[in-house]
Amino acid sequence: MSSTKSQQPQSFAIEVALVLAIAFFLAFILPLLLSDFRLKLVGRFLALAIAALGIDLIWGYTGLLSLGQGIFFALGGYGFAMHLKLQLPEGELPEFFTLYGVKTLPWFWQPFHSFPFTLISIWLIPMIVAGLLGYLVFRNRIRGVYFSILTQAMLVVFFNFFNGQQKLINGTNGLKTDTDTLFGVVMGSDTAQKFFYVLTVLVLVGAYGLCRWLTQGRFGRLLIAIRDDESRVRFSGYNPTSFKTLVFAVSGALAGIAGALYTVQSGIVSPQYMEIALSIEMVIWVAVGGRGTLVGAILGALVVNLARSLLSEKFPEVWLFFQGALFLLVVTVLPQGLIGWLRKALDRVLRMWGYGPHATTYPSLEEDLEQQHEQQNLGH
Amino acid sequence: MSNKILVTEDLTVNFDGFKALNQLNFSINVGELRVIIGPNGAGKTTFLDVITGKVKPTEGRITFKQHSNLRQLSEHQIAQLGIGRKFQTPRVYLNLTVRENLQLSCHRPKTVFSALLSPPSKAARQTVQGLLETIGLVLSADKPAQFLSHGEKQWLEIGMLVAQSPDLLLVDEPVAGLTDEETFQTGELLLSLAQSHSIIVIEHDMEFVRQIASHVTVLHQGSVLCEGSMESIQADPRVVEVYLGQTPEVA
Numbered sequence: 001m002s003s004t005k006s007q008q009p010q011s012f013a014i015e016v017a018l019v020l021a022i023a024f025f026l027a028f029i030l031p032l033l034l035s036d037f038r039l040k041l042v043g044r045f046l047a048l049a050i051a052a053l054g055i056d057l058i059w060g061y062t063g064l065l066s067l068g069q070g071i072f073f074a075l076g077g078y079g080f081a082m083h084l085k086l087q088l089p090e091g092e093l094p095e096f097f098t099l100y101g102v103k104t105l106p107w108f109w110q111p112f113h114s115f116p117f118t119l120i121s122i123w124l125i126p127m128i129v130a131g132l133l134g135y136l137v138f139r140n141r142i143r144g145v146y147f148s149i150l151t152q153a154m155l156v157v158f159f160n161f162f163n164g165q166q167k168l169i170n171g172t173n174g175l176k177t178d179t180d181t182l183f184g185v186v187m188g189s190d191t192a193q194k195f196f197y198v199l200t201v202l203v204l205v206g207a208y209g210l211c212r213w214l215t216q217g218r219f220g221r222l223l224i225a226i227r228d229d230e231s232r233v234r235f236s237g238y239n240p241t242s243f244k245t246l247v248f249a250v251s252g253a254l255a256g257i258a259g260a261l262y263t264v265q266s267g268i269v270s271p272q273y274m275e276i277a278l279s280i281e282m283v284i285w286v287a288v289g290g291r292g293t294l295v296g297a298i299l300g301a302l303v304v305n306l307a308r309s310l311l312s313e314k315f316p317e318v319w320l321f322f323q324g325a326l327f328l329l330v331v332t333v334l335p336q337g338l339i340g341w342l343r344k345a346l347d348r349v350l351r352m353w354g355y356g357p358h359a360t361t362y363p364s365l366e367e368d369l370e371q372q373h374e375q376q377n378l379g380h
Numbered sequence: 381m382s383n384k385i386l387v388t389e390d391l392t393v394n395f396d397g398f399k400a401l402n403q404l405n406f407s408i409n410v411g412e413l414r415v416i417i418g419p420n421g422a423g424k425t426t427f428l429d430v431i432t433g434k435v436k437p438t439e440g441r442i443t444f445k446q447h448s449n450l451r452q453l454s455e456h457q458i459a460q461l462g463i464g465r466k467f468q469t470p471r472v473y474l475n476l477t478v479r480e481n482l483q484l485s486c487h488r489p490k491t492v493f494s495a496l497l498s499p500p501s502k503a504a505r506q507t508v509q510g511l512l513e514t515i516g517l518v519l520s521a522d523k524p525a526q527f528l529s530h531g532e533k534q535w536l537e538i539g540m541l542v543a544q545s546p547d548l549l550l551v552d553e554p555v556a557g558l559t560d561e562e563t564f565q566t567g568e569l570l571l572s573l574a575q576s577h578s579i580i581v582i583e584h585d586m587e588f589v590r591q592i593a594s595h596v597t598v599l600h601q602g603s604v605l606c607e608g609s610m611e612s613i614q615a616d617p618r619v620v621e622v623y624l625g626q627t628p629e630v631a
Contacts, residue, residue, distance in 0.1 A: 214496070217496070217499075218484065218487060218495045218496075218500070219492075219495040219496045221473075221476055221483075221484055222484060222495055224473065224476055225476060225484055227475075228473045228475055228476070229471050229472075229473060231434075231455070231471075232467075232471040232472070232473070234454075234455040234456050234459070235432060235455055235456075235464075235465050235467075236456075236459060236464075236484065236490075236540065236544060237456050237459035237460045237488075237490045237544060238456055238490045239454075239456045239490075240456075242491070242492045243492055243495075246492055
C-alpha cells in the first residue's frame with residue numbers, strides 16, 4: 001500500500017514529462033523535418049485525433065458506440081468557418097449569399113461576428129446538442145445497438161438539412177475558408193497554417209489532459225462500471241443517465257473543437273463531414289489504436305490516416321480495401337488494438353530480461369502471505 | 381408499526397394477465413433476517429424487483445421506513461434510501477479491481493460532481509479495508525474482479541451491498557453454484573451481517589435455509605402461503621403439497 005502511494009506521483013511526473021516531450025517534438029521539431037504539405041496533413045490528423053479521444057470516452061470507456069460524431073465535428077467546423085466568412089467590410093455579405101439572392105444575413109449568423117462567441121460556440125454548441133440528444137436517449141434507457149442506430153439516424157438528418165440549405169449555409173458546397181482572413185492574416189498562408197498546426201498540438205495535449213483527468217479517478221471507474229453492468233450501477237444508487245449524458249456532451253465538445261481545427265487546416269467545411277462513412281471511420285481509428293486507452297485513440301487516428309494518405313498516393317484504388325482489411329484484422333487478431341499488442345510485446349521483452357510482472361501459476365498459493373513467508377525463510 | 385422496516389400491502393404485479401404477485405401482504409421487522417422460499421414461478425424474484433423499483437407494481441403499496449410509497453422512485457433513488465440488492469448471478473464490475481468495486485459502492489454522495497471532484501474520504505477507505513477483511517478478499521484486493529472464482533464474486537457482491545450501508549439487504553440466491561464449504565461460509569457471513577442490518581434472503585437450498593433462518597415465509601403463486609419457524613413450515617401440509625413433485629429438497 002505504502003509503496004504504491006509513493007510510486008503514484010513519480011509515474012505521474014514521468015507521464016507529464018513524456019507528454020510534454022512528445023508535444024514539443026510535434027510542435028517544434030517536426031516542422032523542421034517535414035515539407036509544408038506534409039505538415040499540414042499531420043496537423044489535420046492531429047485534429048482528428050482530438051475527435052478520436054472523444055469517441056474513446058463514450059465508446060471505449062462507457063461502452064456506448066456513437067456513430068454520429070460527425071454531427072458535432074461539422075458543427076464545430078461550421079462555427080469557425082462562419083466567423084471567418086464574416087471578416088468583411090461593414091455591410092457586405094459573404095459572396096455565396098448573393099448567388100442565391102439573399103439580401104440580409106440570416107439571424108443565426110449574427111453572433112458569429114464576435115470572435116469570443118465563436119471560440120466558445122465551437123465547443124459549446126456541439127456540447128449542448130450532444131447533451132440534449134444524450135439526455136433524451138439515456139433517460140429512456142436506450143442502449144446498445146439502438147443507441148448506435150439512433151446516432152446514425154441523427155447524422156443523416158443533420159446531413160440532409162445542411163446539404164439542402166443553400167440560402168442559409170451554402171448547402172452542399174460548404175464554406176471555403178482559405179482566402180478569408182483572421183486578424184489580417186490570410187487563412188491559407190503559411191504563417192496561419194503553422195500557427196494552427198502548433199495550436200492543434202497544444203489543444204490535443206489539453207484534450208488528452210482533460211480525458212486523463214476524467215478517466216483516472218472514481219468518475220472514470222464509474223464509466224467502466226456503466227460499461228460492464230449498468231443496472232448494477234443503478235442498484236448501487238447512482239443515476240447512470242447523468243454520467244452518460246455528461247460523457248456524451250464532453251465527447252461532442254471534443255469533436256466540435258476537432259472539427260474547427262480540421263476545417264481551418266483543410267480550407268473548407270461542408271456537409272461531407274457528416275457523411276456516414278467519416279463517423280464510422282472515426283470509430284475504426286479508435287478500434288485500431290485500442291479502445292479504452294487514450295493513447296490508443298490518438299495513435300489509431302494518426303496511424304490509420306497516415307497509412308491512408310501514403311497508400312492512396314501510391315495506389316488510389318486500394319485504400320478502401322485496405323481500411324476494411326485493417327479493421328477486420330484488428331477485430332479478429334488484435335482485439336486490444338495496437339496499444340494492447342505493443343503492451344504485450346513490451347511485457348514479453350521485459351520478462352525476457354528478467355523484469356516486469358512474473359506470471360503466477362497458482363495465484364492463490366503463491367500470493368498467500370504465509371506461503372511467501374515460508375518460501376523466503378525455509379527454502380533451500 | 382414503528383419497528384417494521386418494510387411493509388407491502390396488497391401488492392399485485394400483472395404481466396399481461398399473468399399475476400406474478402397477487403395481493404401480497406408482507407412485512408419485516410427492523411433487524412430481522414427473513415428467508416423467502418417457494419417453488420419456481422412463485423414470484424420471489426419479482427417481489428425483489430418490485431421493492432427495488434425495477435418493476436412497477438400494478439396495484440398496492442410498499443412502505444419502507446418512513447417513505448410511504450416507493451412507486452414513484454426509480455432504482456437509484458430507492459437504493460439511496462437504503463435498500464441494497466444482490467442479484468441471482470454475481471454482478472460485479474469485471475474490469476475493476478476488488479477494491480475499486482467496493483469503493484464505488486461505498487462512496488457518497490453519488491452525484492456526477494462528487495465523483496469528479498471529491499477524493500475518497502479516509503472513513504470510506506477504512507470501511508473498504510474493513511469490508512475486504514470481512515469478505516476475506518484482502519489478498520485479492522488489487523486484482524480485477526474477473527479473475528475471482530464464482531464464490532469470491534458472490535462475496536464481493538455481498539460486500540458491495542454492505543458498502544452501500546443500506547438498512548435493508550435483499551439477497552437473491554446467494555449460494556447458487558457454491559461448494560458446501562463456501563455455502564456454509566456465506567451463511568456465517570449473512571448471520572454476522574444480520575446483527576446490524578435487516579435482511580431478506582431468497583433461497584432454494586434447504587440445508588442453507590436451515591443454517592440461517594429463524595423465520596421463513598413461503599410464497600406460492602404470488603401470495604404468501606404461510607409464515608413461521610423452519611420446523612412449523614416443514615410440518616405444514618400445504619407447503620408439502622405445493623412442493624410435491626417440484627423440489628424434493630424439502631423432504
